[in-house]
Amino acid sequence: MSDVLETPASVTARSLRRSGRSPMPLRVEGLTLTLEGTLVLNDIDLALADDGVTAILGPNGAGKSLLLRCLHGLVTPTRGTILWHHEGRDHAPDLAIRKAQALVAQKPVLLRRSVLANLKFVAGLRRPRPSTDDLMQALREVRLEHLARQNARTLSGGEQQRLALARALLHDPRVLLLDEPSANLDPASTLLIETAIRAARAAGTKVLLITHDMAQARRLADDVVFLHKGRIVEHTSAAAFFDRPSSAEAEAYVKGDILL
Amino acid sequence: MQDFAQSFLLAGGLILEADPALVEIVLLSLQVTLSALLASALIGLPLGALLAVTRFPGRRALVVLTNALMGLPPVVVGLLVYMMLSNAGPLGVLRLLYTPTAMVIAQTILITPILIALTRQVINDLDQEYAETFRSLGVPAPTAIAALLWDGRFSLVTVLLAGFGRAVAEVGAVMIVGGNINHVTRVMTTAIALETSRGDLALALALGLILLTLALAVNALTSLINAPARMSGNVRRA
Ligand SMILES: Nc1ncnc2c1ncn2[C@@H]1O[C@H](COP(=O)(O)OP(=O)(O)O)[C@@H](O)[C@H]1O
Numbered sequence A: 001m002s003d004v005l006e007t008p009a010s011v012t013a014r015s016l017r018r019s020g021r022s023p024m025p026l027r028v029e030g031l032t033l034t035l036e037g038t039l040v041l042n043d044i045d046l047a048l049a050d051d052g053v054t055a056i057l058g059p060n061g062a063g064k065s066l067l068l069r070c071l072h073g074l075v076t077p078t079r080g081t082i083l084w085h086h087e088g089r090d091h092a093p094d095l096a097i098r099k100a101q102a103l104v105a106q107k108p109v110l111l112r113r114s115v116l117a118n119l120k121f122v123a124g125l126r127r128p129r130p131s132t133d134d135l136m137q138a139l140r141e142v143r144l145e146h147l148a149r150q151n152a153r154t155l156s157g158g159e160q161q162r163l164a165l166a167r168a169l170l171h172d173p174r175v176l177l178l179d180e181p182s183a184n185l186d187p188a189s190t191l192l193i194e195t196a197i198r199a200a201r202a203a204g205t206k207v208l209l210i211t212h213d214m215a216q217a218r219r220l221a222d223d224v225v226f227l228h229k230g231r232i233v234e235h236t237s238a239a240a241f242f243d244r245p246s247s248a249e250a251e252a253y254v255k256g257d258i259l260l
Numbered sequence B: 001m002q003d004f005a006q007s008f009l010l011a012g013g014l015i016l017e018a019d020p021a022l023v024e025i026v027l028l029s030l031q032v033t034l035s036a037l038l039a040s041a042l043i044g045l046p047l048g049a050l051l052a053v054t055r056f057p058g059r060r061a062l063v064v065l066t067n068a069l070m071g072l073p074p075v076v077v078g079l080l081v082y083m084m085l086s087n088a089g090p091l092g093v094l095r096l097l098y099t100p101t102a103m104v105i106a107q108t109i110l111i112t113p114i115l116i117a118l119t120r121q122v123i124n125d126l127d128q129e130y131a132e133t134f135r136s137l138g139v140p141a142p143t144a145i146a147a148l149l150w151d152g153r154f155s156l157v158t159v160l161l162a163g164f165g166r167a168v169a170e171v172g173a174v175m176i177v178g179g180n181i182n183h184v185t186r187v188m189t190t191a192i193a194l195e196t197s198r199g200d201l202a203l204a205l206a207l208g209l210i211l212l213t214l215a216l217a218v219n220a221l222t223s224l225i226n227a228p229a230r231m232s233g234n235v236r237r238a
């Protein structure tokens, strides 16, 4: 057992730690959100398996970020139900759900501390508490170890995003919610993030991925949720979505036409 | 005019030779004000932070109240503390009137609302930024408050400096409850008032110069602390 844990691939270690955890499928019914009189999410029904990568696609303003934040319990819907099945029962997105998940926001908020101190803060919330060596390993995985002592707020946009991802993975989440995680990243960093997503997926973590990068969605997604003007227009397997989208909006979006 | 220049020379002399009477007064001032600042900080920082992050009925009213109390006239504070501590007052048995402790109490009452209100402002701003991340991470409230106080520490030091500046320069309240007794409760401000009225401009001026230097130092320190905080805190992300 200890031999296996010593393997350099942290992926293996993670998947071992995760084995035996309960699955966490999602069921959403009639989710509606009105903000300042505008209907931003409109009667959303959605069922997601507890594994694999689900890509959430759609033009700017479609409601992708708000949907993710509702699912994570950061925004309370105006109407409808969100149920995560977790440890034997259905939960609305409550504290227990949030703690079993990790969100990397579109604009991650980092603490006004050093890069390492940002991870230490999250480590302090976990039992057992990860050691400083664990934290340095986590930084190495997103290639930020050389910046460990730097103030996190002075990192570049892409570096901040990588630190936010390291913070989320430290969490060892059951569900990983990623809001345009590679929007600011160069190709090398994008590859790094995609590797991390694949590793998480292989370890049994459910991934919800918002992206505008069609090629990335093709590379990573198992299924696709296509959102347009606050409605789910389509939810199918990735293969079906990219080869023969059933809606005109999705077809136009995949082809690169501009959706209004 | 001759007198005027003479006073400045004498004042400079007092400062340079560290006149014992002068030093005694300055040290007592610092002792009283730093004690009051410590007491206010222990009350004001946690209370201000709590007001910033918790939501409860009556919170709004409390915020308005502390903001209003920021403008407490010092002589009124002096009067109230006097009434509490005088022989006939509820705390008369403690025999604190005309002691440095009485002055510490008066200054504490005077600056605690300032510390609460300014701390609430600082922590509230930071909380707006951190709240959703903390919620997502499932950070318990005490940990969140501690983190906000720690990450706001540079701004909070300037809050403390503001409290110090207000307390050390205050004259009305400490005059009433301290009584300006030589060697016992005579501090910089009350000494300046007394010596000026007695015509001993040299001592008054010397103390005035020290008080002025303190105020300038507090200001300089405040901008020094704020400058790097601005640099690292609010740079726009790419
Ligand atoms: N707090 C808010 N108040 C009002 N409208 C909002 C608010 N937040 C977002 N919206 C609107 O909701 C819509 C969906 O936003 P969002 O989920 O961020 O879109 P995206 O799909 O690009 O992530 C947008 O039109 C946005 O302007």
Ligand SMILES: [Mg+2]
Pocket (backbone or CB within 6 Å): A064, A065, A066, A106, A179
């Ligand atoms: Mg978005």
